[in-house]
Amino acid sequence: MKFEETLLPEKSDLMTLQNMIRKYNKQNFETANQTDFAIYIKDDSENVMGGISGKIFGNWMDIDYLVIHESLRKNGLGRDLLKKAEDLAIRSNCKNIFLYTFDFQGKDFYPKFGFKEVYVKRQYPLTGTEHFFVKKLSNEIDKETE
Numbered sequence: 846m847k848f849e850e851t852l853l854p855e856k857s858d859l860m861t862l863q864n865m866i867r868k869y870n871k872q873n874f875e876t877a878n879q880t881d882f883a884i885y886i887k888d889d890s891e892n893v894m895g896g897i898s899g900k901i902f903g904n905w906m907d908i909d910y911l912v913i914h915e916s917l918r919k920n921g922l923g924r925d926l927l928k929k930a931e932d933l934a935i936r937s938n939c940k941n942i943f944l945y946t947f948d949f950q951g952k953d954f955y956p957k958f959g960f961k962e963v964y965v966k967r968q969y970p971l972t973g974t975e976h977f978f979v980k981k982l983s984n985e986i987d988k989e990t991e
Contacts, residue, residue: 875903880937882906884929886913886922897926899944906934908944911951923951927958934982941981948974955980 883898895913899906908930913922934942944960946952952974956962960978969975 878902882930882933884926884933886917886926895922895926897930899930901934901937901939904938904940906930906937906939906942908942911944923954924958927955931980931982939982941979943977943979945975945977948976952976 879900879902881898881900883896885896886894888894894917897908897911899908899910901907911923911926913926931942942960944955946955952962955978958980960980962976963979964977966975966977
């Protein structure tokens, strides 16, 4: 055996590592069903002007991206995208939504919609801050069993 260090890893080698951990995880997770999702904002010419995307995995919706073209910001579209994503999460029986953002992005935006900050990564990548948020969902089914 030998170790090899590189700052330019081959995509195929990274996929090999990813496939190895996925194979192991499938043997140990209660569910292996992961679904990608996206909700787009499109203009009249069908150009994507923004959207929200991520994954649904078991009880969790993980939001990877929420972005709106600069010319359309401050019009409530971010709020609308979050609401649509939350509705999808509830329909998909998720109990929580997870997302992260940088200090110059949405750290003050998400708490307005019920997201609680659960962790802060400081000095990232050098002088910035990354904020991690979770929102607990209240499904109709949960309300009936309380």
